[in-house]
Amino acid sequence: MPKLPHSFKQTLSRAFCLSATAFCLSASSNAWALFADDDARKAILDLRKSLATTQMDLQNQIEKLKSENAELRGKVENLEKQGEDINTSQKTYYQDLDTRLGNFEPRTATIEGVSGTVQPGEKKAYDDALKAFQTGSLKKADEGFSAFATRYPKSPYLPLALFWSGNSKYANKDYAGAIAQLQSLIKRYPTHPRIPSAMLTLGNAQLESGNKVAAKKTFAEIISKYPDTEAAKDAQQLNAAIK
Structure with a gap:
């Protein structure tokens, strides 16, 4: 087999290195792109999870406030009823007292x-x-x-x-x-x-x-x-x- 000229060998060696370098860069770029997509996807999932957790917490807080409000309303209504009962009781008491006094004095x-x-x-x-x-x-x-x-x-x-x-x-x-x-x-x-x-x-x-x-x-x-x-x-x- 005939020997190649030295200049041709250098040229071929350089072409091979350039091709290898291009391949390496291309592979690196693709790997970075894949890595970046995974991070973005993970970030979106984490954000969704965080939003879902926050929404759940807010919903729980709303339900708790509703329950506390209903409980307070019930207490207020109960106090109002007690006040009405006390007024009625006092009115009955004084009417009865007035009647009793009327039986003993002019x-x-x-x-x-x-x-x-x-x-x-x-x-x-x-x-x-x-x-x-x-x-x-x-x-x-x-x-x-x-x-x-x-x-x-x-x-x-x-x-x-x-x-x-x-x-x-x-x-x-x-x-x-x-x-x-x-x-x-x-x-x-x-x-x-x-x-x-x-x-x-x-x-x-x-x-x-x-x-x-x-x-x-x-x-x-x-x-x-x-x-x-x-x-x-x-x-x-x-x-x-x-x-």
Whole structure:
């Protein structure tokens, strides 16, 4: 085999070195690129993991705050309920105390516009008679109201006692007694708010006792003096029905 010239050998050697160098650089570049991609990918995964952890922590904190807020709301509602219960209890206590004191000592009261001193036991006597009337024990009611009027002649409950006594007598068909009682009420307390109703019962008692003239006069007076009351409407119908 013939020997190559020295210059050719040098040229060939240089070409080989350049080729090897290029290969090495190319391989190094590819390895760096792969290394860089792995780092970026890892960084992205780490970031995602960190964000997921942070989001989870925030969600847990939100749920905890919601739970604490609900618990506080429950405590506030419970305190409000306790406050209402205390107010109701205090109100009941003072009402009960006032009632008990009223049973042992006189007190000033205004009943349907009539002021006066209520004696111990007075309110109970009135309430007992009224309860008897409401349950249909008319004779017992009349006796109770009559006894009340005798025992407490200056009571602020007296106009009501006379009013219910008159109605009890009327319901018991004691028309003469009802007329006398209601006329006494109307004369003594002409401005009392029960007067229109008292006059209506009076007119009915007069009508039932056969005194149509007196009944028509009473009904006409109700219509004239108290035109805007329910008693006036009833009186107008009753008056029109009288033959």
